[in-house]
Amino acid sequence: MNIVRRGEEIRIHSVDIDLRLTLMDSAQTFHWLAVNGAYYGVAAGRPVCVRETENGVALSPTAEGDEAHFVRYFDFAREYERIGRAFAMYPAARAVGMLPGMRVLNQSAWDALFMFILSSNNNAGRIRSLTLSLSEAFGQRHEINGVEFYSIPTPEELVAAGEEKMRGLGCGYRAAYLYKTARRIAEGFPLDALSAMGYEAAHARLMELPGVGDKVADCAQLFGMGHSEAFPVDVWVERLLRAWFSEEFAGVTNRHAMARRGRELFGKDAGIFQQFLFHAARKGLIPFSEEGEKAI
DNA sequence: AGCCAGGTTTGGC
DNA sequence: GCCAAACATGGC
Numbered sequence A: 001m002n003i004v005r006r007g008e009e010i011r012i013h014s015v016d017i018d019l020r021l022t023l024m025d026s027a028q029t030f031h032w033l034a035v036n037g038a039y040y041g042v043a044a045g046r047p048v049c050v051r052e053t054e055n056g057v058a059l060s061p062t063a064e065g066d067e068a069h070f071v072r073y074f075d076f077a078r079e080y081e082r083i084g085r086a087f088a089m090y091p092a093a094r095a096v097g098m099l100p101g102m103r104v105l106n107q108s109a110w111d112a113l114f115m116f117i118l119s120s121n122n123n124a125g126r127i128r129s130l131t132l133s134l135s136e137a138f139g140q141r142h143e144i145n146g147v148e149f150y151s152i153p154t155p156e157e158l159v160a161a162g163e164e165k166m167r168g169l170g171c172g173y174r175a176a177y178l179y180k181t182a183r184r185i186a187e188g189f190p191l192d193a194l195s196a197m198g199y200e201a202a203h204a205r206l207m208e209l210p211g212v213g214d215k216v217a218d219c220a221q222l223f224g225m226g227h228s229e230a231f232p233v234d235v236w237v238e239r240l241l242r243a244w245f246s247e248e249f250a251g252v253t254n255r256h257a258m259a260r261r262g263r264e265l266f267g268k269d270a271g272i273f274q275q276f277l278f279h280a281a282r283k284g285l286i287p288f289s290e291e292g293e294k295a296i
Numbered sequence B: 001a002g003c004c005a006g007g008t009t010t011g012g013c
Numbered sequence C: 001g002c003c004a005a006a007c008a009t010g011g012c
Helices: A019-025 A067-073 A080-086 A091-098 A109-117 A124-138 A155-161 A163-171 A174-186 A191-196 A199-206 A214-224 A235-244 A255-282
Strands: A002-006 A009-013 A033-035 A038-043 A046-052 A056-060 A141-144 A147-150
Touching: A002 A067, A009 A067, A019 A033, A019 A038, A019 A046, A033 A147, A038 A067, A038 A147, A046 A067, A046 A141, A080 A091, A080 A255, A091 A235, A091 A255, A109 A124, A109 A174, A109 A191, A109 A214, A124 A147, A124 A155, A124 A163, A155 A163, A155 A174, A163 A174, A191 A199, A199 A214, A214 A255, A235 A255
Parallel strands: none
Antiparallel strands: A002 A009, A009 A056, A033 A038, A038 A046, A046 A056, A141 A147
């Protein structure tokens, strides 16, 4: 990795990054706009335009000292090839090599929590449209290169908007979850302190929030709190584990136990590995039947 | 029309 | 503790 600044632009060279895969297709974030081959959005508090270069990315506008922020956001300091090798004894680990340039983002805790509360029993397309609708209605406006986009609304902005207006945008029963959680945070729940806590303690605190169960908590921790051992288990990961890890997960009956077993088995990189397994499963790159049989 | 979507909550054993 | 059903919404 090599970082160069020119005026308001930061260029990060010699990194493995596929922006469309990471920002638009991988279902770990839902708020980015793709316009003319560039991507516009707020990256953990920094409104920015990102585009791919020959062997990396260019970001603008940026301020002095933002380099470390974007390296962290795109997780450029972690070597994903090493993770693929470390799990090479599992046939399904070819998922890592099949998705070059997918990064596991370090988003802000609230942004990740917001989007994954909306994700419950929902599909990626509608999570995205709800995220964009709520952001445009209640978030802050930004404009770069004539492209207009919005911050995800803060807890305070959601509380000011009210549950009924949120429901009016199509949130369904998730409006109550998101509104009540926003109110808890606005009233002092220490969301930003959870990143500094251990996985288990932070997980237990997150589960206190309305609309946050094991899966949403794990996604918020993995994508928004730097807890790389969090191992979210959704429908896709469950099917994949039953098919391709039947010995390792033998006797594991429910998703809560699968998530615990995933952390035990894969350790600190469990969540990174999970993201590759998840996406490969969802896209049919690693096939299996409904009964959990491998389909090679 | 009925099933599914990166689930959570609630109420019954 | 574990399990089933209810919960809004839109796309296929």
